[in-house]
Amino acid sequence: MTSNDTPEILIALGANMPSRAGAPFETLRAALATLEEAGVTVLKVSSLLETTAWPDPTDPPFVNAAASLQTALNPLALLELLHATETAYGRVRSRVNAPRPLDLDLLAHGNTVVTSELLSLPHPLIARRRFVLEPLAEIAPHWRHPISGLTTLEMLAALPD
Numbered sequence: 001m002t003s004n005d006t007p008e009i010l011i012a013l014g015a016n017m018p019s020r021a022g023a024p025f026e027t028l029r030a031a032l033a034t035l036e037e038a039g040v041t042v043l044k045v046s047s048l049l050e051t052t053a054w055p056d057p058t059d060p061p062f063v064n065a066a067a068s069l070q071t072a073l074n075p076l077a078l079l080e081l082l083h084a085t086e087t088a089y090g091r092v093r094s095r096v097n098a099p100r101p102l103d104l105d106l107l108a109h110g111n112t113v114v115t116s117e118l119l120s121l122p123h124p125l126i127a128r129r130r131f132v133l134e135p136l137a138e139i140a141p142h143w144r145h146p147i148s149g150l151t152t153l154e155m156l157a158a159l160p161d
Contacts, residue, residue, distance in 0.1 A: 007110025009069040012132045016053055016062040019089040019101035024063040027089055027102050034085050041070040046135035059099050066135035075109040079119055111146040127155045
């Protein structure tokens with residue numbers, strides 16, 4: 001917990017198409033500013049990491065990052081804000097893993113564990129995604145997964161090359 005007893009929240013950011021804010025790296029910065037305008041406090045932001053698109057490496061490369069946030073919003077309300085922010089930057093959910101101007105994934109909301117149709121926390125794929133774990137390790141290397149108990153660094157080390 002942080003000093004005011006609100007949970008630290010972890011999100012992943014990604015983009016591989018331009019948005020109204022410009023190129024993907026500009027979109028990620030603008031999206032964080034949009035979240036702050038909505039009352040979310042951005043505590044830390046990783047470096048921006050360019051990664052090959054997956055599952056289709058012929059798609060434009062992604063720019064990925066991770067951020068830690070603080071907000072009084074509950075997990076579902078925060079997820080709704082993240083989705084609204086994606087939409088504001090031109091995200092259209094056409095097909096899974098399609099190129100997109102903005103992707104904001106809620107990775108963790110404190111130690112909350114949720115499994116529902118609308119939300120799964122911690123993010124169910126966090127331990128299998130290098131493009132999430134590398135930037136996350138920069139800002140939260142010792143964050144501990146509330147189910148597996150593994151730290152960010154341990155999950156990253158367990159990934160195959």
